[in-house]
Amino acid sequence: MTIVEASPAAATSALLLCADLGAELPQAVRLQRLVDLLRTQFGCGAVALLRLEEERLRPVAVTGLVSDALGRRFAVGQHPRLAAILTRREVTCFEHDSQLPDPYDGLLDTLVGEPLPVHDCMGVALHVEGRPWGVLTLDALATGTFGPAARQRLGQWVPLVEAVVRVARLEQELRTLRMAATGPAEGDLALATPERGGAGELEIVGESPALKRLLHELSVVAASELPVLLLGETGVGKELFARLLHHQSPRRARPLVHVNCAALPESLAESELFGHVRGAFSGAVSDRAGRFEAAEGGTLFLDEVGELPLSVQAKLLRTLQNGEIQRLGADRPRSVHVRVIAATNRNLREQVASGAFRADLYHRLSVYPVPIPPLRERGNDVLVLAGRFLELNRARLGLRSLRLSPDAQAALRRYRWPGNVRELEHVISRAALKALSRGVDRNEIVTLEAGLLDLDALDEPVATPRSDAPMAPAAGGALSLAAPTGTLRDAVDACQRQVLNAALVAHGGNWAQAARTLDVDPSNLHKLARRLGLKG
Ligand SMILES: Nc1ncnc2c1ncn2[C@@H]1O[C@H](COP(=O)(O)OP(=O)(O)OP(=O)(O)O)[C@@H](O)[C@H]1O
Structure with a gap:
């Protein structure tokens, strides 16, 4: 039996899905249409499409479930129904009196907080390019909805569902490649979300436009060598996003070294960052590399950078300017090739104005400021x-x-x-x-x-929004310069950094295109970038 023979409505739905395959659609929209259509087709209360990531299933599109369902992750070992579905190629059906716990218990949007009453449930494992991809589950509140005919029909839908999933994945890969080559198109913003999962720890949860814009911005700047300053209130995820930046950057195979500047006592800060040689101070019994050297070839994450003592700020500035460090007590400097990502929940501009933070270091670190929305x-x-x-x-x-x-x-x-x-x-x-x-x-x-x-x-008053506005040009290309905090040279450098930055971001890190836009010779652009500390 084919779907077309099963019912005209099923045939129409299948044709609609096929027509979708020919159109370019954002992944989230494509998969949502799929589950909505299946819900109507099978007359059920909820449909969920879950992606297998290591030992967990992550909902990627749901209908009929509460909003928080999208943030849940179902460990296969803890959900026997999902485990049973995954182990078979055929449709798995659970009788209405099945004693196995249901992963959606209490999550149906029509029965908020209620236990799932006796109901029908079926699901099927999905495979893409010969590998397990995830599962599709259907729940119906009326018992008897999923009789033998419905099970058979679900089996017939599987190749089409797998084709939709595969197209969605290929489209996403294509967009990523296109973005890398030419910079993103406006419509790609929603798709710039990094492939989640796999690196379970690095999973960024959220679907809001504000988060998607942030992830897009991070994915663009990750490809460059620019120093990044992450700005945001406490607990917004600055550390998480710093790790994401590193993992999306060409330095991902090299170390990411985390330094919590607030936890560095002034007396030890210099040796921690730059290392020391034997005898440099009492207790320095052997040569020791600092965090800069530990991050060689990779990224140094300076968390809470606003807390760095002024004496260390001067040394950090020198390193950022010359790409060299000098171990405490050593005669000679040595080169390091490290990208710096810094983060703060302080208003660094105010700290500069009050003299607690060096203006020149601020300009070096804030080459590309990224505000993280609360x-x-x-x-x-x-x-x-x-x-x-x-x-x-x-x-x-x-x-x-x-x-x-x-x-x-x-x-x-x-x-x-x-x-x-x-x-x-x-x-x-x-x-x-x-x-x-x-x-x-x-x-x-x-x-x-x-x-x-x-x-x-x-409930208490929230800190006022940060005034560390990004240094990227405002809409329409106008520059938004910070209030002057240093010499005229500092201001000119900051302005040049801003313009160069914006051109690089606009062209997805492509130097030749940035040079064309700015109407400068590419080799001069590289030279200028080196002088401004934008590249090593
Ligand atoms: N979008 C997100 N998805 C999943 N987890 C998140 C997300 N954002 C933040 N978190 C989690 O919230 C917690 C706080 O995040 P993090 O430590 O990165 O914040 P922070 O901005 O660095 O805070 P602080 O300024 O206080 O150091 C962490 O457990 C982090 O994994």
Whole structure:
């Protein structure tokens, strides 16, 4: 039996999907259309497409599930239904009286917080280019929806579903290649999200336009050698994004060395960063390389750079200017080839104005400033991230299901999150523990009510937005120069850096094209960039 013979409606849906294959669509849109169409086709309450990443399944498109479902990650070992689906090539069906726990228990958007009643459930493993790709699951609230005919029909849909997934993947790869060659087109912004998963630790959760713009900007600047200054409130993810930058850069195979400048005592800071030779100070019993040398060929991440003592700032500036370090007590300098990424939640301009931070170092470090938006400006991401933390806590505490009541969701959306993602993580973990301490049954669905989150108690004024505005040109090409903080030469250098920077970013790091746009000889452009510290 073919789909066409099965029903005219199925034939029309299949044709619509085929027509989609010929059109260029953002991946998220293509996959969402797929699950929406299957939901109608099979008359079910929820459909989810989940990508297999190592031992976890990550929802990439869902319909009929609550918003936080997209942020959840389902460890295959903890979800026997998903594990059963993955192990077979045929459609796997769970009878309505199956005792196996359902991964979507409490997550259906029509039954917020309710246990899933007796229902039908089926799913199938998907393969792309001969390799397991993930699973497709369908849940129907009316028992008997997934009879033998529905199972057979799902089996017939599989090749088409796999084709859609494959096209979405190929399109994404093509866009990435195109972006690398020519810089992004406006419509590619939503697709610049790095391939998530794999590097589980580096997973960036969120779907908001603000996050996608940030990821796009990072992916462009990652390819260059420019120093980057990450700016943002505490807990926005500066360290996470610094790691992402390194992993997307050509230096990814070399070390990423993290230095927390706030934790460096002034007396040790110089030796930590630049190393020392034996006898340089009492206790220096042997030669020791510093963090710069440890990062050779890779990236040095100077976290909380605003806390660096002034005496060390001068030495750091010299290194950034000459590409050389001198171990404490050594006679000669040695060259290092290190890209610096710095981060701060301070207003460095104010620190420069007050004399706590050197203007010349500020200009060197802020060649490409990247403001990271606070959580309250990322819309629904707060719920998607909450989903991530709920699932982690559910697994850690051995609960059947952990979710938020509608009031709790509204409270998370309302709250201003001065501590950003880190605070959200703590709020969810604390509320889950509180719920447990009230004696909930681990085998029931645990719903976190707004009161458990204690957000009102935490509601306090949020730090004013950063005034470390990016040095990139404003729209229309106008330059937005910082208030002068140094000599005229400093200001001219800053202006040249800004223009060069913007041209490089606009041309995806292509120097020849940047030189053409700026109407300068390419070799002069390279020379100027070296003088300005934009390249080694
Ligand atoms: N988009 C995101 N997706 C997943 N996890 C995130 C995201 N953003 C932040 N986090 C997590 O939030 C926590 C705080 O992030 P991180 O330490 O990078 O913040 P930070 O800006 O460097 O904070 P601080 O300025 O206080 O050092 C980390 O556990 C990080 O993994």
